[in-house]
Amino acid sequence: MIFYIWFRASRLYWILLPFSWLYGLTTAFIRYSYQFNWLKVHRFPTKIVVVGNLTVGGNGKTPVVLWLVDKLQKKGYRVGVVARGYGGKAKRYPLLLNASTTSDQCGDEPLLIWRRTGVPIAVAPKRVEAVKALLQTYPLDVIITDDGLQHYALGRDIEWIVVDGDRRFGNGWWLPAGPMRERTWRLETVQAIITNGNNNIQFNEVSMTFTIGNAINILNGEQRALTSLKLIVAMAGISYPPRFFSILRKEGITPLREVTFKDHQVYRQCMLDELVSPEEQLLMTEKDAVKCFDFARINWWYLPINVQIPLDVEKKLLKPILQAIKDSSLLSLKSKY
Template identity: 60%
Template structure:
């Protein structure tokens, strides 16, 4: 139903327009309050790169963060990652992740980023607190924020927006009548736009999510996903159909497709009931981080990798690394 509303295929979104106008007015007022100095902005002593989006969920933002971290690591840099930790309930904040940190504490995406990259990761509803925790710990030379484009209390040096290249901006309206957190005109003020799938527009960088080998949650065995038999696919991400389409394009024959809400928490009994005798349960890597500790032998996940054109990717990385190699500007605790 939400997809039909947000895409404009259902005229019922018109009933929600008054709420959208209110959302837009509040959103703009918050942004202007920081721009005009009514509210204070905290600037990190290290460069900050924000990876965010304009629409609600499912754009491929976290794969871009992972790609960015790994690309910087290959160049010899030491990025740290901060996140709000959506879906997690830590006993205290900021929380710096370690190997014992669970998705229940930190949220699924921060745990996924930490496990995939090994980079320092900290979560806090107040992102400045997460940045301070990583800076205090040391061993990093720049900060990447997973989401946070609209978190204007934290100053940023570079803004990267990830756009769903297929769905784009739907009907173009603010939440809840449409998918927008901010209007599409915001793209004119960011440093880079990455289009996930579909067709890149203008100077957008095209990106594809390329699947790797399927991994068994219990044994760690790896094999081509197309060799798995009687596959039941599940996905608790922002846009589950993208995962199911990826599987079909990879030659996986699906018995059933089971979508869940983004950041869905799972129990062993719940997931065990999804597949029957002789069937294979195949999930996203984001789901796997929440199911690994009670995994069964017929449970697999499919990791994906963000792939960008080399020329555009290198130019973006050069711009980011130049912030680290050059003397930093004067960074006050509070700034406009």
């Protein structure tokens, strides 16, 4: 119902407008409190890159973080990641991820990034504490924060906003009448606007697309071409499940059934056993899969999603980050002499 109000030109949002005005006033007061130094902004010698969005979830932000980590690692830089760890309930924060960390502790997205990249990752509701924990433990050249555009207590050097090219900003209102955390004026203050898909691209935005790899068996790690799987039941517990199902259809896959769960859904083996027979294949997102490794069945698979950005755009995006890291290294070197 709420997504209908936000993205389907429904006038029901009028009912929620008073709450949206309150949300907007509150967030503006918080933002100005940091801007005028009424509240402290914490800055670090290591460069901070924020990959965030203006709307609630489902824009492709985490795949962009994965892409950026990969590009910086390949250039030889030491990369760390911080996140809030939404959905996780650790006994204490900040939490540094390791091989024994579960999604129940850190949330699904940080665990996905850690399993895919192996970079140092810390989660905490206060991202400043997560950055401190990383820098106390690892020598890093740059730290990427997955989300946190509105977490103004953390100083940052580069900001990227990821936009859903299909849904854009819905009705344009703050939560809860609309999907906006901040209004679109914020687009003018960031270093890059990356739009998911080739639709509705504005002149100051760059486009990214999704590519898929082989389907990977959750139980044993076997890889198969997606088209080789038969009798597929697709499931997705993400912010915007239709995107996953759309990707499958574009690859020529017509699932027997499409099953949706709420974002950050906690799974149990019995829940998913009910979705498929032994002859059918359960295909899910990588974000869902990180919560299922401890109890997976042999007919459960996940599909990794990667970001593709043209080479000329890639160079344009990375240039300010690489320059910031270089400047930081030179400053650090001078301070030793």
